[in-house]
Amino acid sequence: MTERTSRFPVLRACLLSLAFTSATPSFAAAAGAVQAAGVVDFRLENGMEVVVIPDRRAPIVTHMVWYKVGSADEPPGKSGIAHFFEHLMFKGTNNHPPGEFGQKVAEIGGSENAFTSFDYTAYYQTVPPEALATMMAYEADRMRNLVLSDDVIGPERDVILEERRMRIENSPDALLDEEVAATLYQNHPYRVPVIGWMHEMEQLNRIDATAFYDRFYAPNNAILVVAGDVDPLEVRTLAETTYGALAAGPALPSRARPQEPEQNTKRTVELADPRVTVPSFQSYWIVPSYTTARDGEAEALDLLSEILGGGLRSRLYKKLVVDKGIASSAGATYSGTSLDETSFSVYGVPRGDATLEDVEKAVVEEIAALVRDGVPVAELEKAKTRFLRSVIFARDSQAGMANIYGSTLATGGTVADIAEWPDRIRSVTPAQVRAVAAKYLDLRRSVTGYLLPQPATGN
Amino acid sequence: MTERTSRFPVLRACLLSLAFTSATPSFAAAAGAVQAAGVVDFRLENGMEVVVIPDRRAPIVTHMVWYKVGSADEPPGKSGIAHFFEHLMFKGTNNHPPGEFGQKVAEIGGSENAFTSFDYTAYYQTVPPEALATMMAYEADRMRNLVLSDDVIGPERDVILEERRMRIENSPDALLDEEVAATLYQNHPYRVPVIGWMHEMEQLNRIDATAFYDRFYAPNNAILVVAGDVDPLEVRTLAETTYGALAAGPALPSRARPQEPEQNTKRTVELADPRVTVPSFQSYWIVPSYTTARDGEAEALDLLSEILGGGLRSRLYKKLVVDKGIASSAGATYSGTSLDETSFSVYGVPRGDATLEDVEKAVVEEIAALVRDGVPVAELEKAKTRFLRSVIFARDSQAGMANIYGSTLATGGTVADIAEWPDRIRSVTPAQVRAVAAKYLDLRRSVTGYLLPQPATGN
Numbered sequence: 001m002t003e004r005t006s007r008f009p010v011l012r013a014c015l016l017s018l019a020f021t022s023a024t025p026s027f028a029a030a031a032g033a034v035q036a037a038g039v040v041d042f043r044l045e046n047g048m049e050v051v052v053i054p055d056r057r058a059p060i061v062t063h064m065v066w067y068k069v070g071s072a073d074e075p076p077g078k079s080g081i082a083h084f085f086e087h088l089m090f091k092g093t094n095n096h097p098p099g100e101f102g103q104k105v106a107e108i109g110g111s112e113n114a115f116t117s118f119d120y121t122a123y124y125q126t127v128p129p130e131a132l133a134t135m136m137a138y139e140a141d142r143m144r145n146l147v148l149s150d151d152v153i154g155p156e157r158d159v160i161l162e163e164r165r166m167r168i169e170n171s172p173d174a175l176l177d178e179e180v181a182a183t184l185y186q187n188h189p190y191r192v193p194v195i196g197w198m199h200e201m202e203q204l205n206r207i208d209a210t211a212f213y214d215r216f217y218a219p220n221n222a223i224l225v226v227a228g229d230v231d232p233l234e235v236r237t238l239a240e241t242t243y244g245a246l247a248a249g250p251a252l253p254s255r256a257r258p259q260e261p262e263q264n265t266k267r268t269v270e271l272a273d274p275r276v277t278v279p280s281f282q283s284y285w286i287v288p289s290y291t292t293a294r295d296g297e298a299e300a301l302d303l304l305s306e307i308l309g310g311g312l313r314s315r316l317y318k319k320l321v322v323d324k325g326i327a328s329s330a331g332a333t334y335s336g337t338s339l340d341e342t343s344f345s346v347y348g349v350p351r352g353d354a355t356l357e358d359v360e361k362a363v364v365e366e367i368a369a370l371v372r373d374g375v376p377v378a379e380l381e382k383a384k385t386r387f388l389r390s391v392i393f394a395r396d397s398q399a400g401m402a403n404i405y406g407s408t409l410a411t412g413g414t415v416a417d418i419a420e421w422p423d424r425i426r427s428v429t430p431a432q433v434r435a436v437a438a439k440y441l442d443l444r445r446s447v448t449g450y451l452l453p454q455p456a457t458g459n
Numbered sequence: 460m461t462e463r464t465s466r467f468p469v470l471r472a473c474l475l476s477l478a479f480t481s482a483t484p485s486f487a488a489a490a491g492a493v494q495a496a497g498v499v500d501f502r503l504e505n506g507m508e509v510v511v512i513p514d515r516r517a518p519i520v521t522h523m524v525w526y527k528v529g530s531a532d533e534p535p536g537k538s539g540i541a542h543f544f545e546h547l548m549f550k551g552t553n554n555h556p557p558g559e560f561g562q563k564v565a566e567i568g569g570s571e572n573a574f575t576s577f578d579y580t581a582y583y584q585t586v587p588p589e590a591l592a593t594m595m596a597y598e599a600d601r602m603r604n605l606v607l608s609d610d611v612i613g614p615e616r617d618v619i620l621e622e623r624r625m626r627i628e629n630s631p632d633a634l635l636d637e638e639v640a641a642t643l644y645q646n647h648p649y650r651v652p653v654i655g656w657m658h659e660m661e662q663l664n665r666i667d668a669t670a671f672y673d674r675f676y677a678p679n680n681a682i683l684v685v686a687g688d689v690d691p692l693e694v695r696t697l698a699e700t701t702y703g704a705l706a707a708g709p710a711l712p713s714r715a716r717p718q719e720p721e722q723n724t725k726r727t728v729e730l731a732d733p734r735v736t737v738p739s740f741q742s743y744w745i746v747p748s749y750t751t752a753r754d755g756e757a758e759a760l761d762l763l764s765e766i767l768g769g770g771l772r773s774r775l776y777k778k779l780v781v782d783k784g785i786a787s788s789a790g791a792t793y794s795g796t797s798l799d800e801t802s803f804s805v806y807g808v809p810r811g812d813a814t815l816e817d818v819e820k821a822v823v824e825e826i827a828a829l830v831r832d833g834v835p836v837a838e839l840e841k842a843k844t845r846f847l848r849s850v851i852f853a854r855d856s857q858a859g860m861a862n863i864y865g866s867t868l869a870t871g872g873t874v875a876d877i878a879e880w881p882d883r884i885r886s887v888t889p890a891q892v893r894a895v896a897a898k899y900l901d902l903r904r905s906v907t908g909y910l911l912p913q914p915a916t917g918n
Contacts, residue, residue, distance in 0.1 A: 076535055077717040079646075179645065179724040186641035187538075187656060197646060197720040258536040261656040265638040270725045272903070444731065 039405075040232040041415045044240060046248040047220025051405045051415065052235045053227035055398055061228030062398040063135045064124035065143070066406040068223070069216035071196070072118045072189040072257055072339070080196015081212050083116040084160055084204055089123060090114075091152045093145040101138045118190055119339045120410035126399065129229045136242040143217055144246055153206045161202065164195050172273035172451060180269045180449040184284050187258045188340060218249020223409050227402040260286055260341055263445045272452040278328075279356040282347035283363075283448040287440045289338035291412035298336050299424045300432040301344055301440075305334035306387045307375060307433065308366065309346060313386060315370070316346065320362050326354035330363060339411040344440065356450070367441050374434040388422055498864075499691040500874045503699060505707040506679025510864045510874065511694045512686035514857055520687030521857040522594045523583035524602070525865040527682070528675040530655070531577045531648040531716055531798070539655015540671050542575040543619055543663055548582060549573075550611045552604035557611075560597045577649055578798045579869035585858065588688045595701040602676055603705055612665045620661065623654050631732035631910060639728045639908040643743050646717045647799060677708020682868045686861040719745055719800055722904045731911040737787075738815040741806035742822075742907040746899045748797035750871035757795050758883045759891040760803055760899075764793035765846045766834060766892065767825065768805060772845060774829070775805065779821050785813035789822060798870040803899060815909070826900050833893040847881055 038054045071082045092098030105112045110127035125135050168174040178193050185191035195201070224243060226235050263286065290298040309316040309332030320327040328351040335342045346367065348359035394400030408418055497513045530541045551557030564571045569586035584594050627633040637652050644650035654660070683702060685694050722745065749757040768775040768791030779786040787810040794801045805826065807818035853859030867877055 076648075077715065079717075175723045179722065179726070182645035183642050183726060186638065187651070189535075192646070199718060199720060256536065258538075259658060261658055263638065264634045264730055266729045266731075267638070267642060268727045271723055272725075 038232075039415060039419075040236075042236065044219065044244045046244065046246055047218075048239075048243050048246075049223040049409060050236070050239050051223065051225045051409065052230060052232040053225070053398075053401050053405065054230060054232060055227055055401070056229050058398075059129060059229050060126055060398065061129045061132050061226060061230050062124060062126045062402045063132055063139070064122055064225040064227075064402045064406055065139050066120050066122045066223040066225065066410045067216060068119075068221050068252075068255070068410050069121060070117050070119040071192060071194040073216070073255065074189070074192070074212075077200060078204065078208055078212075079192045080160065080194075080201040081204055081208055082121055083195050084157065084201070085209065085212055085217075086114050086116045086121050086123075087156050087160060088148065088152065088209060089142055089146065091156060092147055093142050094147060095141050095145055096138065101142070104134065104138065116194055117407075118194060120407065122406055122410075124399070124402070132226070132230065132235070133238050133242070136238055140242040140246060143219065143222070143243075146213060146217075148206055148209050148213065150206055153204075153209060157201070157204060160195070161198070164198055164201060168193070168195065169198070172271055172276055176269065176271040176449050176451050179271070180282070180284065180447060183267050183269050184286065184343060184447040186261060186263065188260050189257055190338075190340065190342075215250070215253070218252075219243055219246045220248045221252055223406060225402045225406045225409075227398045227405075255339060257340055266444050267447045268450065269447065270450040270452065272454055274453070276451050276453045278349055279450065279452050280347065280349040281356055281360050281448055281450050282345050283360075283443070283446050284343045284345045285440050285442070285446050286341050287334070287344045287436075289340065289342040289411070290336045290408075290417070291339055292341055296424060296428060296432060297436050299421075299428050300436045301334045302336055303380065303383055303387060303425065303428050304370075304433050304437055305332045305344065306383045307379065308332040308370065310383070310387065311390075313382070315366050316348070316363060319366060320348060320359065321351075324354075324362065325351065326362060327351055327359045330359065337407045337411055337413075356452075360448075364443065367437065371434060371438045371441070375430045377430055380428070380430050380433060384425055384428070388425060497691075498874060498878075499695075501695065503678065503703045505703060505705055506677075507698075507702050507705075508682040508868060509695070509698050509702075510682065510684045510868065511689060511691040512684070512857075512860050512864065513689060513691060514687050514860065516688075517857075518588060518688050519585055519857065520588045520591050520685060520689050521583060521585045521861045522591055522598070523581055523684040523686075523861050523865055524598050525579050525581045525682040525684065525869045526675060527578075527680050527711075527714070527869050528580060529576050529578040530651060530653040532675070532714065533648070533651070533671075536659060537663065537667055537671075538651045539619065539660040540663055540667055541580055542654050543616065543660070544668065544671055544676075545573050545575045545580050545582075546615050546619060547607065547611065547668060548601055548605065550615060551606055552601050553606060554600050554604055555597065560601070563593065563597065575653055576866075577653060579866065581865055581869075583858070583861070591685070591689065591694070592697050592701070595697055599701040599705060602678065602681070602702075605672060605676075607665055607668050607672065609665055612663075612668060616660070616663055619654070620657070623657055623660060627652070627654065628657070631730055631735055635728065635730040635908050635910050638730070639741070639743065639906060642726050642728050643745065643802060643906040645720060645722065647719050648716055649797075649799065649801075674709070674712070677711075678702055678705045679707045680711055682865055684861045684865045684868075686857045686864075714798060716799055725903050726906045727909065728906065729909040729911060731913055733912070735910050735912045737808055738909065738911050739806065739808040740815055740819050740907055740909050741804050742819075742902070742905050743802045743804045744899050744901070744905050745800050746793070746803045746895075748799065748801040748870070749795045749867075749876070750798055751800055755883060755887060755891060756895050758880075758887050759895045760793045761795055762839065762842055762846065762884065762887050763829075763892050763896055764791045764803065765842045766838065767791040767829065769842070769846065770849075772841070774825050775807070775822060778825060779807060779818065780810075783813075783821065784810065785821060786810055786818050789818065796866045796870055796872075815911075819907075823902065826896065830893060830897045830900070834889045836889055839887070839889050839892060843884055843887070847884060 040052045041050065043049050069082060071079065074081050090098065102112060105125050105127065108127055108131045110125050110131065112125040114123045123139065127135055168178065182191045224239060287301055288297050306314065308314060309330060311317065314331065316330040316332065320330040327348045330348040332346045334344045346363050348363050350356050350359045394404065404418060499511045500509065502508050528541060530538065533540050549557065561571060564584050564586065567586055567590045569584050569590065571584040573582045582598065586594055627637065641650045683698060746760055747756050765773065767773060768789060770776065773790065775789040775791065779789040786807045789807040791805045793803045805822050807822050809815050809818045853863065863877060
């Protein structure tokens with residue numbers, strides 16, 4: 001996985017151990033390069049989508065179920081229910097007591113985890129291939145037979161509140177990130193944190209949980225992704241026996257979230273705290289995602305992010321960190337895998353005698369220079385090569401491949417999109433890169449977060 | 460009405476000609492001083508609340524119906540439906556074609572209007588007392604017999620879109636105010652403009668309108684306020700004959716809106732536009748309203764607003780406009796009449812050679828001085844006198860009185876609150892004023908909007 005997630009370590013830890021969020025790089029396609037050779041996708045009668053990614057190189061299989069529901073689908077006032085539900089799925093069913101599933105995975109030498117993001121919630125295990133049927137049975141069981149009593153709900157709610165205290169309330173980084181999101185998105189539920197607002201988490205109850213479960217946890221709202229040492233036909237048979245035995249759930253509500261209005265202002269969000277030792281800034285813009293973009297703008301934004309700030313060869317790194325030595329880090333991010341509009345950002349951390357203003361000014365100048373002068377073909381081609389190569393490496397990881405398919409399908413993409421993505425990247429022109437920079441990176445319509453060491457003066 | 464609404468003229472025009480919003484001063488009680496003498500309140504069998512305010516000084520009567528629904532009660536994604544509905548109520552019923560009601564009012568020499576706010580929507584006419592029965596008949600008729608066809612909906616939707624273009628899209632002031640609200644409120648629907656977001660207004664349709672009507676336009680969700688040359692018993696009889704004949708609507712959903720999380724950042728919102736000739740700033744904090752406050756904090760906030768920036772005798776005016784001559788205007792606002800938390804603000808406009816920074820710095824210093832040194836008893840007592848006197852003047856206006864009762868009752872207050880309010884104001888101590896300033900006016904947790912003349916540099 002390339003280093004394009006939010007540079008705030010606490011938020012990343014939260015996001016990664018909890019969730020692959022839409023902040024992770026557009027996975028949309030590591031496999032593309034090797035190609036969807038052998039990838040098989042079909043749908044069960046009850047509506048469940050299935051993708052099988054054969055990969056015989058090692059005798060393991062990654063089994064994932066993705067539900068097309070995330071924090072952005074939560075009812076207003078009930079933030080945190082999607083993530084809460086991720087916890088509740090481990091509390092046992094009518095058929096299997098809490099912990100039995102996890103114990104089984106451990107016994108066979110496998111591993112398991114789950115994560116919640118804005119647009120999806122996923123559960124997965126990595127196990128020997130012969131255990132696949134068992135994994136499916138357990139996963140299909142908890143899709144519909146979870147025990148949701150007050151005995152279960154109450155204590156687990158305390159667990160998520162404690163998780164929020166640990167990860168967010170005690171972290172100036174994370175608190176700032178939350179308020180940046182709430183400022184960047186003026187209408188869309190992406191402005192609400194995945195873990196939820198504390199005061200709303202405190203109120204989540206059994207009725208909320210049951211309603212959520214019955215509405216969203218059904219085979220017609222799920223995507224099964226199986227990657228590894230498997231035969232697609234066998235997977236199909238197994239899937240039909242386990243998941244296929246479940247009845248389709250009720251017709252799903254549309255995933256039409258409230259969208260962003262046109263924005264017209266430059267906003268800043270500042271948090272000063274004695275625990276912050278080095279100041280930093282990050283500027284954000286709302287941009288199209290792979291799902292909402294037209295005319296190749298998402299691919300152009302991915303390459304803009306690579307060129308501007310994707311790594312050691314990027315303009316920001318070379319100019320600010322290497323040449324001028326004013327920043328200890330500087331880069332750009334683009335969170336392309338998202339059902340709705342998403343964000344593009346640039347960031348910087350000063351080094352030595354340089355001030356935060358110096359670094360911010362230099363970043364702004366780099367963007368202006370790119371908009372003014374464009375990108376030479378040679379630089380763009382090198383960026384494409386680097387970018388494709390780094391994403392292709394993800395295919396060597398079963399989990400990486402499964403994630404690409406799962407996250408793409410859960411956010412409105414298709415298997416064909418994954419296959420075509422590398423060619424779309426290759427066909428991006430310098431003019432397109434310059435155009436998206438000019439069109440979207442307008443500071444007059446941006447939000448910049450500042451994390452500062454001293455408490456602000458004033459008052 | 461005292462000058463405490465938002466100082467942005469366009470927004471005020473919008474708000475006032477359209478609506479008394481929760482931004483208007485806590486009317487909560489002009490009548491208090493003369494006293495609720497003669498004010499009668501009761502409820503019809505179908506749940507409709509009725510308040511009669513006899514005022515025999517002139518042979519007119521103000522007849523108002525307040526619905527306990529405003530923009531903050533709208534479903535997500537359907538912003539603008541409450542205000543749209545205010546328009547639709549004038550489009551005729553099964554019994555009376557469009558325009559007949561208005562024509563009738565004009566014929567008898569009366570006047571009529573309506574307004575939508577965050578927490579309520581109100582319709583009123585001012586007419587000779589003998590026309591009261593007719594007004595009630597028409598108003599009761601349109602409460603339940605409105606014609607909502609596509610022929611009606613389509614053209615009127617164009618009207619509200621044009622209204623938005625005129626009042627908001629073409630006004631840097633108004634655009635900034637919208638984004639300030641969307642930044643100040645991170646979770647509560649007060650962050651959504653009353654008129655709605657353009658892209659959501661465009662999608663409002665007959666189904667949305669009908670659902671809204673059936674849910675919220677019912678006698679058990681309405682307050683009838685009749686002020687003027689009337690006898691309460693006669694009003695009761697008339698009300699029972701007209702409104703009383705309507706069946707109660709379905710049980711109403713709770714008015715529990717998503718509440719604000721704890722805020723931890725200092726935010727700014729900036730809009731630069733060539734049409735702006737003089738820069739200005741306004742800083743906002745989230746504070747309790749009369750409905751949510753405890754321990755007299757709302758009354759203390761009202762007096763803090765009066766002392767800091769309520770008019771010609773206020774600290775900001777005297778120091779910045781008169782003594783230093785650096786501002787052409789400076790003041791404070793507190794929007795106390797609100798179902799949920801509300802805002803307190805301070806603002807300033809530089810004059811002559813003074814810069815915006817000079818003015819902002821001076822305002823910040825005045826707040827700091829008040830927090831540091833408190834308020835002398837004598838100054839507080841004068842402020843109370845001024846404040847009560849200015850609000851009492853509202854009693855001379857029937858519309859003012861009716862507004863106080865209607866807005867208070869529609870935002871969780873009671874007739875008793877209105878009667879007790881003047882004494883609660885009188886009992887506020889200097890310590891309480893200083894305490895609310897220290898507790899709430901923390902710049903580290905604030906939002907400041909800047910309206911600037913030149914386009915921002917950058918990019």
